Amino acid sequence: MIIVFAVFLLTLLVLTAVAVVRTENLFVAVMLMAIFSLLMATNFFILDAADVALTEAAVGAGVTTVIFLGALALTAEQEKPIVSGRWLPLAVVSVTVLVIIYASFDQPRLGDPGAPAHQHVAPWYLEKTAEFIDIPNIVTAVLASYRGYDTLGEVFVVFAACIGVLFLLSVPPVKPQKSKSSDNSSGLRHHLIPQVVGRLLVPFIFLFGLYVQFHGEYGPGGGFQAGAIIATGIILYALLEGEAAALNAIPKSVLMAMVCGGAMLYGMVGVAGMILGGNFLDYSVLHSDPVIGQQMGIILIEAGVGITVCGALLSIFHAFAERD
Amino acid sequence: MLLDILSWILLCLGGGFVLVGGIGALRMPNFYTRMHAASLTDSTGSILIVVGVMCQAGLSLATIKLLTILIFLLLTGPTATYALANAALLSGMKPQADTDEGRSSS
Amino acid sequence: MLEILGYYNYWVFALVLMIGFYAVVARGNLIKKLLGLSMLQSAVFLMYITLSKVEGATAPILQKGVEDQIYSNPLPQVLILTAIVVGVSTTALGLAIVVRIKEAYGTIEEQDILKASGP
């Protein structure tokens, strides 16, 4: 039964992808892209990847769409029809599809427990996590401890994107914006119903974000998801009350401090491991009991990740929204 | 057993509503009628489905989570519909009784 | 049954990958190119998550008191968590560049930019 559902979803995914490419209205394309991300998230969930599904839904469907819309408001909504040269790319693309599909016949079939990918490294994680780290969510354990260095890198990717957007958009706009947009930026301020409902929702979104942050060791969730969820909560607040109110609540300097502070927190936990006699990012030396040390380290770095992601996404949002 | 049957009835009903809503969104002549079709059935459908799933889950933590989801859906769905209609109205799309014109414009 | 789904997943991966690639290469609109780019990345996510699935398994969250439960492979999921964040970072940076291009050239169509910066 679930397979029929999965096939249906995947087919829908391809159709959505085609629609995104074909439509000439960019607004429609961005909305379809959000649907595409949601479909993708559902697929991930069917394939047992709860953490990834949560992230894709929060980041892919939520934050990315908001950023796209922010950029659309500053650029154009309509795409010019293409004039020439669509056959060569189509030919290249078709050949590549055929090659990839051909190669798929040698791959181990889906779900085969005997596939090499499930034989070598992964079983070790599944077996040893209980002993070394003792948290139920193995994805979090791998993310934060076994491959914590990757995650450090990832935090700095977000950091790089954030400073990049701020750097690029710190140039004052070349031409003065039309006065029409000033009405837009206050968003839904004059609409009673969305405002009331929105105000009701915002605290619960924060609560859910914190739950995802601190429940990450036990269930799906963690720093990225929590950071993205809390950021969307604040973005909702900004849409309801206007850009200025959100900036008033959390000024840009605080956002900057969050971005830098979260990244530094992560790095400092790693350096602390080094100073206390372990290797970089070795959390077991943080406490006399290595298992508790690992757990402490994971909670700390997840907090660092959450703070940085939240601060970075909000900084990026404000950088786009301000230019309106 | 009885709970199981009840739950399946609710789930099927909910699915039916959502399906009808989808058809409506496709077949209705203009923007406001389409939205109308989609939003009403969507709310009803989601209530029925969530209650159906709650029957399956029995008395557990999952039921409380489902209840929260239900409350969220009931709050956000109509609000989103309202915001959408309002935005459409503000951007100059007039509701029309004359369906023929609506068809040609949509 | 799962076998068919296995192949189907890979084929969808290939199709979506190339649809995204087509959008990047053949479309002249810069925002469309970025949409294509994030589709391209999503396709890769699908491939990784597909290969993490194990038949009859559940999500890799250890359950207390349940014996001989099999779990799906956590490693590709971790990699994709990282890759999703990398994807949104790239998209955000790309959009910032598009906004600047729009301000500098007044257009976000590739041909018009070439025309404007040509001579």
Next chain:
Amino acid sequence: MNITPHLPALQVVVPILSAPIVLLLRPKGMAWAMTTVTSLMAFCIAIAIVSGVQQGQVFNYLMGSWSAPYGIELSIDSFSAIILLVVTGASALVLIGARRSIDAQIESHRQPFFYAAWLLVLSGLAGIVVTGDAFNIFVFMEISSLASYVLIAGGPDRRALPAVFKYLIMGTIGATFYLIGIGLIYIMTGTLNLADMEVRIHEVADQSPVLLAAGFITIGLALKAAVFPLHLWLPNAYTYAPHVVTAFLAACATKVALYVLIRFDFFVFQQNLSGHDLQFSYFMIPLALLAALVASSMALFERNLKCLLAYSSVAQIGYIVLGASLVTVAGLTASIVHIFNHALAKGALFLAVACLAIRLSSTQLTDIAGVARRMPWTMAAFVLAGLSLIGVPGTAGFISKWYLITAVLAKGAWGIALVFIIVISSLLAVVYIWKVIEQAYFREPQQANGAVREAPLELLAVTWVAVLANIYFGFYPAIPVSLSSAAAELLLGQMPQ
């Protein structure tokens, strides 16, 4: 605490953790000082690593103390050491002289972002080089790429923006292809650790997913490395970037992508895929030769000095690929020595261009007419670095050309044809360098250039340091050559022939 075993981690951690600090520093003028000091520290760490490697020390570092295939392992051999030297050296040297040039091109309130991005590029590139984990390479590749988009987009010319957008698109496609390749290998082997992969891929080497993975990884990295014909992003990106950024990135960004390409291909694929060496040669040699010829000819017709040098970079990447695609120890040695020497020569040339640009505010060839009279030291540096690029004896460029030609000749009859093409391409280099020299020395200066003075002292000084390094390594090539030949033997060590 003993620092030596932590050196591989510190190489990345020091610059990466300085980036947030640079952003928070007050007053903002401190950003440059902090960045330069950090970069110098990274350079010192690299020197310590190189001296350790030369004494036969092997650097392996387990991140988080998790043993190798489970955690992430950093591993440094002589190949990584020489690239580290190039990356950190280029960053430190350029930064010391960069301050005025950056002040002239980037507004002061945006500078902290710029310097933080610079540090991220540095740590990203260093991170790629020190790591022994395939996915970790992807993560650090994205850090360095995103940050280098930021650096390039900092240029005041609006044409920098479309150029950097193109770079972003092609760079991301490259990274995504690389990711697909790793995924396919992971399906077949279950590991991400390069050393482990090398062992485990052997059993599945002939299956189509592995071949597909080899294709995806090679194309993806070739995109990042601007291997002809995937170099389309490079000329414009280098031309419109801030001048010192061009000097830094031209010296090391593409080189690091080439490093990953060579490492992956020789470490993982060559030893396990039957016939891969021949496929690699047949596929890459024509591309390399075309790169050398076509890009050199493109450089001939360029009117912009930076664009000319950027095309010349594409041609030089052709030489590096050519050496590697011979799949012999001599060829690979030539290739790695050339990575080092080309970084020296191109870094010096772009620094000289930065010197010119700070006074002339344009890099069009017509605008530098007669400038040698006003800026004799700058142009002298340009000439010497140009000689090194061409490969005149007594400069570093000669050493790598010599190794390359020796390696090619060892291939027998058709090697002579290859030498012929190398010589033609070098002659083209003579012509395009001469074109610049002719403009600068033998044309009447334009009226507008009347007030032009010699470049600021610190920028001129680092330019000359780079030029003197070219000459020094031309006469005493022991360090790069010994490291490169050790690296080449290591990479080909377990080859059957």
